Amino acid sequence: MRTVIGNVLAEHGYDVHRASDGRRAVEAVRKHDPDVVTMDVQMPEMDGIEAVSEIMATNPTRIIMLSAHTREGAEETLEALSRGAVDFLAKPSGEVSTDIAGLKDRLVETVDAVADADVSSLAPSRAAAAAHRASASEARAADRRPGAATADTRSAGEATTAPSDPSAPDAPDAGSDPADREFSEHPTIVVGASTGGPKIVEGILYDLPIELDARVLVVQHMPAEFTDRLAARLDALCEYDVREASDGDRITGGEVLIAPGDRHMEIAHASDRGLRVRLTDDERVHGVRPAIDVTMESAAELVDPPLVGVALTGMGKDGAAGISAIKAAGGTTIAQNSETSPVFGIPRQAIATGAVDHVLPADEIAAGIGDALSTEVETHG
Structure with a gap:
């Protein structure tokens, strides 16, 4: 071998x-x-x-x-x-x-x-942080639920980090303790990621305030054999209930659906009470299935704000059209910054559309989502 x-x-x-x-x-x-x-x-x-x-x-x-x-x-x-x-x-x-x-x-x-x-x-x-999260969440998860190596060296030399877009918007200010904040009702969050994404998604879901009571849809480019196990791991690590999506699934606040490998996931119906998703075997988009654009564009079409789209690490341009659609529909858009993106392709393409509101490091994205969905209004006097 x-x-x-x-x-x-x-x-x-x-x-x-x-x-x-x-x-x-x-x-x-x-x-x-x-x-x-x-x-x-x-x-x-x-x-x-x-x-x-x-x-x-x-x-x-x-x-x-x-x-x-x-x-x-x-x-x-x-x-x-x-x-x-x-x-x-x-x-x-x-x-x-x-x-x-x-x-x-x-x-x-x-x-x-x-x-x-x-x-x-x-x-x-970050690996140590992930291990700590896994250990700390075991007890919480229990409370929530029952019961041969080849080293390949390219002579091209040192790796380079893609530069940040100098015109990228500034990060939002960090908010107060989520437990002391009020958030918009019935928010929906759509997260898209590819290469390097599983660990970043894990951190975001772990840090996402349960007080948001959000409906979260995650599209991670990954084969069919892996997405159900990814969902199970994430479910054990965060306060949200996480599962791999099935055709016709309904999702309400506090739940996360992971798009299954080799199936597109689109929103078929949306209301304040929840969302219903449809899985399809339609043609690949940008060479991938599931495609981030399919989920984001259907959310932009059917889901009323508050709506947040998040473009994470990965190669290619999947998600750029979806981010643009969410922005045009009145949603808030976030892209991971170059410094924390193992592969800056997807966020770079999203930023290039001009439709990204905030460019954030990976460990500030959950807080950025919380800020975008906060109903707090500053008062002076």
């Missing part, structure tokens, strides 16, 4: 170094300072999840999980993403899968896409 993967990448201009297990991968990263690492999950000596943790703690690097177990073991892949891996790519079949050569275009596209990713927001401090 290392030979096949290495040959594919070498043919496309990468200098490749190989390591036979997780521990040797950690050493190879320290020695070669690679631009990108592809990492299996199941390996001797040290598995991929441990290796990701060690690398992100000592030499933060762009890591792509590439393993037969990413398809069968979504939980392990999501754990690796939580610990700092930036993306993943599933092999087409079993443990020793030489037909990975058939995935060479996707492999090269993924490596190319993350080669300049800024992983500072995925490094240990």
Whole structure:
């Protein structure tokens, strides 16, 4: 497998170094300072999840999980993403899968896409925060509910961080304790993300004030085998009730629906009492399904304000049209800033439309949403 993967990448201009297990991968990263690492999950000596943790703690690097177990073991892949891996790519079949050569275009596209990713927001401090959130939320969740590594080095050199848009709007002021604030009734929030998104989405949902009582729709570019596990992990980590959407699902305040992999999620009906969603197998939009634009544009058409659209890290332009539609419908729009976006494509394209109200770092987006939905009016005198 290392030979096949290495040959594919070498043919496309990468200098490749190989390591036979997780521990040797950690050493190879320290020695070669690679631009990108592809990492299996199941390996001797040290598995991929441990290796990701060690690398992100000592030499933060762009890591792509590439393993037969990413398809069968979504939980392990999501754990690796939580610990700092930036993306993943599933092999087409079993443990020793030489037909990975058939995935060479996707492999090269993924490596190319993350080669300049800024992983500072995925490094240990955030990983530690995520671990703390997971531990702290266990008790709360219980109260709420019953019962082989290849290091691939590109000679192109150092990664660069995309510059922020100098014309981007300023962040809103931080508000007071959510428990002491009043918020608009029946708010709806639509969040879109791609590469690097799961961990950012996790942080936002954890920090989102339950007092908002919002209906939240999340579109994360991810295969069908992973979105249900993502929903389960998020449900255990935040106060909102999170589930993968089913066709015809209804959502009310305090609930989150995750668009299932390979299905578009659009709003079919909206009222103060809640929303009803429809799942479709319509053509891919911007080459993806689910598409952020599909959900955001349907929300803009059918949902009355207060409505908030959020464009997070990822490659491509999915979400730009949706953000524009939400702004035109009277909603508030937020984009993640370049400094905390592992891949700044989606937020950059949204900002370029001129329809983004606030550009915020990842850890201020939940507060920004709260500010946008606050009914507090300052008084003087």
